[in-house]
Amino acid sequence: MRGFVRFLVLLLGGLAIAYLGAWWYVQGRLGVAFRAQEQTLRQAGWTISHGATAEGNSPLAATFTVADLTFTPPDQGLPTPKTTLPTLVLKIRPTAPFTLDVGLPLAWRVTTPQGPAFTVQFAAIHDRYNFDPNAVFDHAPDPLRAGMVAFTDMRVDSADTNFTLVSVKSFTADGTRNPQAGTSATAMTMHESLTGLALSPIFVTLGHLPFEGKLAALRLDLDLSGPPLPSLAQTTIAPHPVELVPNSLAGVAVWQQLGPAIHAWAKAGGHGSYAIALSFGPLDAHEHGQFGFDRAVQPTGKATLTAEGVGEFLGDVANAYPATVNFISNITAQTAPYMAKTPAGIERLTIDFGLANGVLTANGKKAIDVPPITWPAETSTAPSTAKP
Numbered sequence: 482m483r484g485f486v487r488f489l490v491l492l493l494g495g496l497a498i499a500y501l502g503a504w505w506y507v508q509g510r511l512g513v514a515f516r517a518q519e520q521t522l523r524q525a526g527w528t529i530s531h532g533a534t535a536e537g538n539s540p541l542a543a544t545f546t547v548a549d550l551t552f553t554p555p556d557q558g559l560p561t562p563k564t565t566l567p568t569l570v571l572k573i574r575p576t577a578p579f580t581l582d583v584g585l586p587l588a589w590r591v592t593t594p595q596g597p598a599f600t601v602q603f604a605a606i607h608d609r610y611n612f613d614p615n616a617v618f619d620h621a622p623d624p625l626r627a628g629m630v631a632f633t634d635m636r637v638d639s640a641d642t643n644f645t646l647v648s649v650k651s652f653t654a655d656g657t658r659n660p661q662a663g664t665s666a667t668a669m670t671m672h673e674s675l676t677g678l679a680l681s682p683i684f685v686t687l688g689h690l691p692f693e694g695k696l697a698a699l700r701l702d703l704d705l706s707g708p709p710l711p712s713l714a715q716t717t718i719a720p721h722p723v724e725l726v727p728n729s730l731a732g733v734a735v736w737q738q739l740g741p742a743i744h745a746w747a748k749a750g751g752h753g754s755y756a757i758a759l760s761f762g763p764l765d766a767h768e769h770g771q772f773g774f775d776r777a778v779q780p781t782g783k784a785t786l787t788a789e790g791v792g793e794f795l796g797d798v799a800n801a802y803p804a805t806v807n808f809i810s811n812i813t814a815q816t817a818p819y820m821a822k823t824p825a826g827i828e829r830l831t832i833d834f835g836l837a838n839g840v841l842t843a844n845g846k847k848a849i850d851v852p853p854i855t856w857p858a859e860t861s862t863a864p865s866t867a868k869p
Contacts, residue, residue: 508536511545511571526555528563537572545571565590579617583608590640597639599646604634629655646684650677662706664750669705674698691801692762700758707751740857747774762797763790770834779853781837788830791816819844 512534519529529552537544547569553561570584585608589601608630616624631653637646654673662668680694688694743751752773759766770784792813799809819832835842841849 508543508545511543511573512536515545515547515571522552528553531569542575543573547571560593560596563592563594565592579612579614581610581612583610592640598641600638600640600643602636602638603632606630606632623658623660625658627655627657629653631655644681646681648677648679649675651675662708664707664752667704667706668708668751669703671701671703673702674700689801691797695762697760697762698758699760700756702756703753704755705751705753708746708749737857744778744856747778762794764794765789766791772836775837777853778856779839780851782834783836784834786830786832786834789827791820791830792828 515534522529529550531550532548534548535546537546549565549567550569551563551565553563555561566589567586568584569586572582572584573580574582585606587603587606590598591601592598609628610625611627612624613621613626615621616626631651632649633651635649635652637648638644639646652673652675654671656669656671657667658669659667675696676698678696678699680690682694684690685694750773752771754769754771756769757767766786766788768784768786770782772780772782775781795809795813799806816830819830820828821831823829832843833845834848835845836851839851839853840847841851
């Protein structure tokens with residue numbers, strides 16, 4: 482009996498030492514991961530500064546805390562916001578060793594150069610990421626497999642007056658990625674849901690906004706198959722002032738750098754499906770569809786759009802903006818052939834879209850010709866410095 486007790490004590494002691502060693506290692510890796518991400522963002526043109534960093538001292542979780550973290554995105558020639566977080570906490574619990582919880586503060590500060598300052602406040606916020614154990618142990622460059630961010634009761638206030646500019650009741654975004662996916666597997670999913678977006682009443686009054694400046698709900702679901710697209714975190718977009726970009730469009734520079742990767746994905750059989758749902762004033766609209774590319778690497782697809790409350794929605798917009806009456810009348814005339822009443826007597830818009838060979842059809846009839854995509858060169862070059 483005494484020998485068994487000694488063995489049990491030694492076993493428990495060995496397990497405790499192993500756990501403390503793993504805890505110490507994980508805490509150190511959190512600091513390494515933070516500094517690596519900091520360096521990656523700086524190389525991409527971000528400006529980052531922070532105060533003291535500290536590792537945790539509780540064996541119940543490995544933590545790494547950063548104080549007064551400030552980050553500014555690359556200068557694109559537009560007012561660039563600087564965001565300050567009082568604290569940032571990275572945490573890994575022993576019960577979920579491959580799940581990273583990011584503790585974000587409930588109050589942020591955002592400033593613009595020589596412009597206004599804002600505070601962003603939340604009732605609750607959650608940020609979590611899941612990693613593939615095999616990819617972690619193999620030191621793979623892309624171990625991330627899933628992520629989620631959610632918040633409730635977000636409010637953006639003027640920092641000087643505490644005047645609320647915009648508020649959101651809830652927002653949730655989650656996604657997954659599979660770097661080993663082929664054309665028959667799902668490489669990436671993304672699901673986003675927003676409810677209760679509301680602008681300040683003063684903006685509603687000054688802008689004569691319909692629907693009291695409120696968006697009830699918006700949802701987006703996206704599934705991509707084929708070889709995985711590079712994430713924005715893995716893609717370095719060189720900062721270029723807007724005035725140096727051809728046609729003064731910063732999006733052109735982004736397209737020149739991301740376009741080749743999207744082109745390669747399309748040529749390798751990339752395809753996907755999506756769904757969008759919108760509740761805006763009296764309008765309740767839904768669309769779902771699939772898309773892909775033909776042998777010429779030009780888009781193809783089909784989609785179905787259904788909507789109720791279209792007439793009332795367009796009428797409210799016309800009442801709010803009388804200058805749009807002719808435009809609204811034109812839209813009303815164009816959508817009339819696709820209107821039908823449901824058994825409940827509700828007027829519903831239903832359109833089945835198709836895209837093939839550069840032609841967009843609506844319920845089987847040609848609607849418009851779609852210009853072909855001009856893919857950027859595989860090796861992007863620096864934008865011209867000549868002003869348009």
